[in-house]
Amino acid sequence: MASQPLTKKVLLIGIDGADWNLIHPLLEDGQSLPAFRHLVENGTMGNLATLWPTISPILWNSIATGKRAHKHGITGFTEVEPNTRQVQPVSSLSRKCKALWHILQQSGHRTHMINWFASHPAEPLNGVCLSDFFPNPSNPDPDAPWPLPDACVHPADRRDHYEPMRIHPNELDASVGQLFVNDLENLDQKEDQRLYQLSSELARAYTVQTSTLDILDNEEWNFCAIYYRTIDILCHLFMPFHPPKMEGVPDDLFAHYKDAVTGAYKLTDLMLTHLITRAGKDATVFIVSDHGFLHNHLRPAFDLKNPFANAEGWHRDQGLLLAHGPGIRKDHLIHGATLLDVAPTILTLLGQPVGKDMDGRVLTEMLEEGANIQYIDSWETIPGDTGQHPPNKRLDQLDAKVLLDQFAALGYIAPLGEDAEANARQTETQNHWNLARDYLDFGDWESALPLLEELHHENPAWKEAGVRLAHAQFQLGLFEEASRSLGNILHQTGEGPLLNLLLGHLAVEKKNDAEAIEHYQKAAEQVSDTREIHLALGRAYLRLDRPDDARAMFEKVLEANPETALAFQGLARLAARAADWPQALENATRAVALQHNLPLSHELRGDALAESGDAAGAIAAYEAAALYDNTHVNVLRKLAHLADKDWQPEKARTYAAMAEAAETKTEAPDNRLARLREEIEARRFTREQSMLWDETESADQLQDKLDRHSQQVDETLNPGPGATLEPGQEFLLVSGLPRSGTSLMMQLLTTAGIDALTDDHRAPDDFNPRGYFEWEESKNLPAKPHLIEQGLGKLTKIVSPLLPHLSPQHKYRVIFMTRPIEEVRLSQEKMLADHETANPPGDSLEEILAAHRKQTEAFLANSDRFEVLFVEYPDLIRNPKPVLDQILAFAADHLPAETDPASLLDCIDPTLYRSRVTAEPSAAPES
DSSP, rough: OOOOOOOEEEEEEEEEOOOOOHHHHHTTTTTSSSSHHHHHHHHHEEEEEESSSSOHHHHHHHHHSSSSHHHHOOOOSEEEEEEEEHHHHETTTTTOOOHHHHHHHHHHEEEEEEEEEOSSOOOOSSSSSSTTTTTTTOOOOTTSOOOOTTTTTTTTHHHHHHHHGOOOOOGGGGHHTTTTTTTTTGTTTTOOOOOHHHHHHHHHHHHHHOOOOOOOOHHHHSSSEEOOOHHHHHHHHHHHGGSSSOOOOHHHHHHHTTTHHHHHHHHHHHHHHHHHHOOOOTEEEEOSSEEOOOOOOTTTOSSSSTTTTGGGGGEESSSEEEESSSSBBEEEEEEEEEEGGHHHHHHTTTTEOOOOSSOOEEEOGOOOOOOOOOOOOSSTTOOOOOOOTTTTTTOOOHHHHHHHHHHHHTTSSOOOOSHHHHHHHHHHHHHHHHHHHHHHHTTHHHHHHHHHHHHHHHHTTTTTHHHHHHHHHHHHHHHHHHHHHHHHHHHHHHOOHHHHHHHHHHHHHHTOOOHHHHHHHHHHOOOOOOOOHHHHHHHHHHHHHHHHHOOOOOHHHHHHOOTOOOHHHHHHHHHHHTTTTHHHHHHHHHHHHHOSSHHHHHHHHHHHHHHHHHHHHHHHHHHHHHHHHHTHHHHHHHHHHHHHHHHHHHHHHEEEHHHHHHHHHHHHHHHHHHHHHHHHHHHHHHHHHSSSOOTTOOHHHHHHHHHHHHOOOOGGGSOOOOOOOOTTOEEEEEESSSTTTTHHHHHHHHHTTOBBBSSSSSOOOOOTTTOOOOOOGGGGGGTOOOGGGGTTTOOOOOOOOOOGGGGGTTTTEEEEEEEEHHHHHHHHHHOOOOOOOEOOOHHHHHHHOOOOOOOOHHHHHOOTTTTEEEEHHHHHSSSHHHHHHHHHHTTTTOOOOOOOOOGGGGGGGGGOOSSOSSSSOOOOOOO
């Protein structure tokens, strides 16, 4: 499976926030940053495009895994522990897939990892693992105890070896601060805490550096990953004071701090010098940053009291990539790399196959000749000693609190309040928002849609979530839904630039040119940074066939930021329309140089190269387009045609087959919209059903349930993992509102001889003395629709709110109990009163129940998966025999033998019918 490696060792150095735009001026002075200069002149360099959202734990785990957040599972700084619902920091236990160090360890390499983001508790690698708890600064009091937290060093018996390497902020000489802060002795440190924050971060960096050098000197290794956050933290602290001086910055603070960011880069360069020397000439050094940092006129507004306010707003879209050593091309510039490409490229350097489920590509253009790229379907299914924690490992709560306090002190998260459940809900909301943005960045609008629907449902006044919902709907062709979402946002919050941007998109779709331009112009007036607006205007003018206006907009974008790949793509589209193929080639090439994952730009390059007669170049360009969109039928057909002309018959057949498969899988637009709308309606239905009360829920419990209801309900519409039966099985169910006769129906059918899927979780009581016949695990159907398969051949009670969550692979015969809503409401209120729980006003609950039943009936009527017999509870009581005849006929295929309806009459107990508002029946139970 392995191929010939290009190097024996890889040292991966992560430098959070490092940016070429700050390094280049320092390199140009001929003296600063000698380590960076050496690597640039003798290796490969380039930008490294970040992902959205630019949140450090997400990005650094994407670098380590080659996968996006929705695959690796880390979606924020914190998460909710599922058993206790306590908020805790993300950790090495949060990652759902293998990182580089796991893959390489199981491939026979000796691996070490130091201080990677979200790496506590230390993982049981075959080398040394020092978690991100290891270098944490402690209490500023130098005499206070500073114990080393448990589980931050592996192997545990090396704890005593590494503990003395930690450096306390108070151990730093005052002269160290003078390297970053001017006129230090005249700075009022009581009013300004930045100096202590600087000392803490420097102590952390020195701790990481010292321990890493010890490992490189004294341990065998093939792979070592190390993470420094120094530049990022110091940029957040001091970038508002970096030259040129920003408006509003006090003169005295500018004088003190204007050289701090430069000092951070000089310190990093010094540390790199030692790392490269200790790694040795036979090691390949791979340096990456997760994003850059705005440092010029594009810097956002700042908060002197909170340097970490609007942290993402300070991040630039391009980080850096710098590599040197065996296997790496020398004095080479690379274009179009992303964070996701780091892991596949390092695996190839070390002779290991790349997982096809990784989202990045191998950066072949930076590798020396002879690289043999191998692939496997996934590393996740390959067994072996990976150095991962066992599945039952849990994070120590004391450690969790320490890191939470640090995150809050740094401004990464808001301090947690005293309400634990409110903290949990806030964390879940933020993480769902981050996950939705990850899907949006990936262009997976369908996966983002349910998350955004839920976020908008929970907080209609949250403008950005609502606007992104409308944007996803727009991208999916759901123009009516997008219009409604935008109308709701407008009603809630008024106009804004993003809102006007989307309203402009909708107007273009409706071919209302004047309205579109009006909205775009309004958007441009509402923001100071108009790049996104002008980019949208350019694309709109393209669609409206106004090339001169489109060109003017794209050029305006490039005037503000000459690194905007989509503006070059727009210019390439204009040139292609005019058949100016040399200009199309130039602009498309510049676009992919800045951002490689633009399939349209690669396709335009292919078109231009094909027109010039360069078949081989065109094939390579089209293949790059197919790499990012392997369902694009036209690109695949172009590849098949060119390969056939270029005497590559096998490749031509392959791409022709791929084109045919893609065309077969392509859903007809009308079918796709109908499916999407059905799914949207099912999710809306589910949200409204979450308002239904369980018989014993209090109002507070109901609210908690509503707040927790943020599951990705697309699982409802897919069987998901765990389904084992062949599709098309039929299940017999009893359903209805609570207290509508469902337990009586279960009793009748079990008496008729049908086995029931029940448990003993809920014992009989005065309200149902003959039992509830419930199956507790049915409550997990929203997350695991396939659970219903446990009921094959049995009778199962499924309360009405859970019907939409049943696996879509199967068929269902449902006996649905109905009863006058007022009786249902009275019966529920009596049970709630008996349990001493609060209940809502009667009219309010009655309206909710009536709306729910109406929506349920509509859902069942519109689904071909359900055959339904509606049984009116009073009719069953007044004249039971004909109703029982209907029931037995409906369930005949599930009955063991012919059953006499008269034998079931004893199940009806006249003393149990209470809460009546209908005419007095002769006798009847209720359930």
